[in-house]
Amino acid sequence: MNKTNNTPSNQKRILFATLLAFAFFIAYDLLYIKPKQNELALQTQAEQTVSVSTKSEQTTQNQAPQSNNNSVSSNAAPMQNQEIVSTITTKNNIIEIDSLGRIAQITLTGEQYINDSGKHLQLFNTNLLKALEVRFSDKDINNEAFSTKVIVNQSQIDASSSEQRLLITQELSQTTLTKELLIKPDGTFSINVNSTNNKEFFITTGFRPDIIADMYADHGVLLKNNDNTLTIIEDGDLANSSNFVGVKIASAFDRYYATVLYNLDTSMAVSLMPDKENNPQIFINAGDGISLNAYMGPKDYKMLKSLSPELTDVIEYGFFTFIAKPMFAMLNYIYSLVGHWGWTIIITTILIKLVLYPLAHKGMVSMMRLKDLAPKIKEIQEKYKGDPQKASMHMMELYKKHGANPMGGCLPIILQIPVFFAIYRVLTNAIELKGAGFLWVNDLSLMDPFFILPILMGATMYLQQKITPNTIQDETQRKIFQYLPVIFTFFFLWFPAGLTLYWFVNNLFTVTHQYFLNKAYDKAREQRKAS
Amino acid sequence: MNRIFAYFIRFYQKYLSIFSHGSCRFYPTCSQYSQIHFENNSFFKASYHTITRILRCNQLFSGGFDHPEVLLDLKKIKISYKKVSIKYWYIPNGNGRFFVIKNWERNR
Numbered sequence: 001m002n003k004t005n006n007t008p009s010n011q012k013r014i015l016f017a018t019l020l021a022f023a024f025f026i027a028y029d030l031l032y033i034k035p036k037q038n039e040l041a042l043q044t045q046a047e048q049t050v051s052v053s054t055k056s057e058q059t060t061q062n063q064a065p066q067s068n069n070n071s072v073s074s075n076a077a078p079m080q081n082q083e084i085v086s087t088i089t090t091k092n093n094i095i096e097i098d099s100l101g102r103i104a105q106i107t108l109t110g111e112q113y114i115n116d117s118g119k120h121l122q123l124f125n126t127n128l129l130k131a132l133e134v135r136f137s138d139k140d141i142n143n144e145a146f147s148t149k150v151i152v153n154q155s156q157i158d159a160s161s162s163e164q165r166l167l168i169t170q171e172l173s174q175t176t177l178t179k180e181l182l183i184k185p186d187g188t189f190s191i192n193v194n195s196t197n198n199k200e201f202f203i204t205t206g207f208r209p210d211i212i213a214d215m216y217a218d219h220g221v222l223l224k225n226n227d228n229t230l231t232i233i234e235d236g237d238l239a240n241s242s243n244f245v246g247v248k249i250a251s252a253f254d255r256y257y258a259t260v261l262y263n264l265d266t267s268m269a270v271s272l273m274p275d276k277e278n279n280p281q282i283f284i285n286a287g288d289g290i291s292l293n294a295y296m297g298p299k300d301y302k303m304l305k306s307l308s309p310e311l312t313d314v315i316e317y318g319f320f321t322f323i324a325k326p327m328f329a330m331l332n333y334i335y336s337l338v339g340h341w342g343w344t345i346i347i348t349t350i351l352i353k354l355v356l357y358p359l360a361h362k363g364m365v366s367m368m369r370l371k372d373l374a375p376k377i378k379e380i381q382e383k384y385k386g387d388p389q390k391a392s393m394h395m396m397e398l399y400k401k402h403g404a405n406p407m408g409g410c411l412p413i414i415l416q417i418p419v420f421f422a423i424y425r426v427l428t429n430a431i432e433l434k435g436a437g438f439l440w441v442n443d444l445s446l447m448d449p450f451f452i453l454p455i456l457m458g459a460t461m462y463l464q465q466k467i468t469p470n471t472i473q474d475e476t477q478r479k480i481f482q483y484l485p486v487i488f489t490f491f492f493l494w495f496p497a498g499l500t501l502y503w504f505v506n507n508l509f510t511v512t513h514q515y516f517l518n519k520a521y522d523k524a525r526e527q528r529k530a531s
Numbered sequence: 532m533n534r535i536f537a538y539f540i541r542f543y544q545k546y547l548s549i550f551s552h553g554s555c556r557f558y559p560t561c562s563q564y565s566q567i568h569f570e571n572n573s574f575f576k577a578s579y580h581t582i583t584r585i586l587r588c589n590q591l592f593s594g595g596f597d598h599p600e601v602l603l604d605l606k607k608i609k610i611s612y613k614k615v616s617i618k619y620w621y622i623p624n625g626n627g628r629f630f631v632i633k634n635w636e637r638n639r
Contacts, residue, residue, distance in 0.1 A: 359589065359590045359591070360590075362590050363590050366590075387635075389635040390635075392558060392560075393558055396557075396558040396595060396596060399594075399595070400595050400596070405556050405593060405594045405595065407554050407555055407556040407594065408554045408556075408589075408590065409554060409555070409556045409588040409589040409590055409592075409594070410554060410555050410556075410560075410561045410585050410588040410589075411585055411586060411587075411588050411589040412554075412589055412590075413554055414585060
């Protein structure tokens, strides 16, 4: 191995790594834009085809899916927007009930829930399955129910200061269906649904909220079971209907919002049915009557916790949930003290740095001793030019002789990865950080619009390399190492600004630490020379 | 399985290790150590040694020379008397244990 052979191959590697990074982001964006387009296509023809499973003991459960399949034509009408028969206003939202007794739309009235054109966010795509839709197991009743308008006791309800009651009645030839909603001022409600004459039916959470569903975070259906395990089925992953019993919480969710029906006292039996795109849809087996609690809105930790700590499981961060959850708890706690997300991230970074400070300090001090060994290191480098294996072996011998080991170790680097991902997941999944700005960055969960943070990050990384004693023996590898800040800057251009902020502050502290250590060391050496 | 992991490690060494360059406190480095284990030991043993090695690779431990060690039963080894190119040296360490030293000059 000589250097002239080594250089081009190493350059190829850098090129490869950079290309890999680009390919990754291009693929990500394609996958992000595509689902959006699919959803638009979906809006034009929204009807469900249902595959029928034939487990004998579950025939009753599956009949609702079956009847739905048979009534596609009659189903098409209700899918079109029905007239609104009742409008409920609460402190947090406006709930509209349509003439089939379903939730046509929920508008979030909180000031932070505003879209690009300045309008309040609306949770649902009105062309898809609507929340609180009831389906009877009996096909005929089901067809009749889809063409019979309901009667409500009030058409305008103001529940913003006290709990209000809405009674929705649907008179059918064989049964009467009543939905009683008790709406609380915070916009949550409990619901009692009953049919007369023992007619079995299902009630749905409706299709998940459809404000932001992309590849950056999971969206689909989440069930929390009696044993506290979670069943998560992402959109597009449900090929066949499947049934679950012992379910406490059923949630249909996009990135930041969820429609949740739950009963923590009596568990539910839930059927998941795929729509045309294999997206899961929740149908809760109600028998001839059921009582449920409902939460439909942002997956706000504080709000969900105030309803029940159990509900906080509705917020999930994908594969890295186990580490992202404690990370969120920590960030949230610091935020409650500081009241600003940008500073929260900076303080968190400092805390992590402080915990690792003794280790880092030990490493840096050890590295400083290398400065005294510099002539010997140079000697080794000269002697074993072009043989990195031998060179590193002799270096190790030298370290051992002088009781110094300047390397940081593999574990600290590997530990960075989960911390990094946890912050990334929290930034992209936590509604609390949505729209949290910092200086020139409007939204820490999105990329820095002016690329200032990534460039600062690259600059600190460059500085860090400049003032840290170099231990790399191989000339070409040292060159590659010098390119790393550039590669990392490229990586970070598209990352959420909050993550770049974390990395930048992290580097900044390392550099400062190193700078003061260098100064102290030089001073000590001068004193030694003087005396 | 062992081969798949050995490939992963080689991929890491070739393309990703520039990101973590110059951090290992040991000779041979963690990735070399792991690769040698996966090529000379059973899958579970190799995984175990790899994990414990990475856990030891931090500033609380002194680092330095740490060669992979394997158990070998010399009686069970079939010896071929052909001319071979040496990939690994096995250095006896007592009780049937051997240090495995990679022959870095092999491909020169």
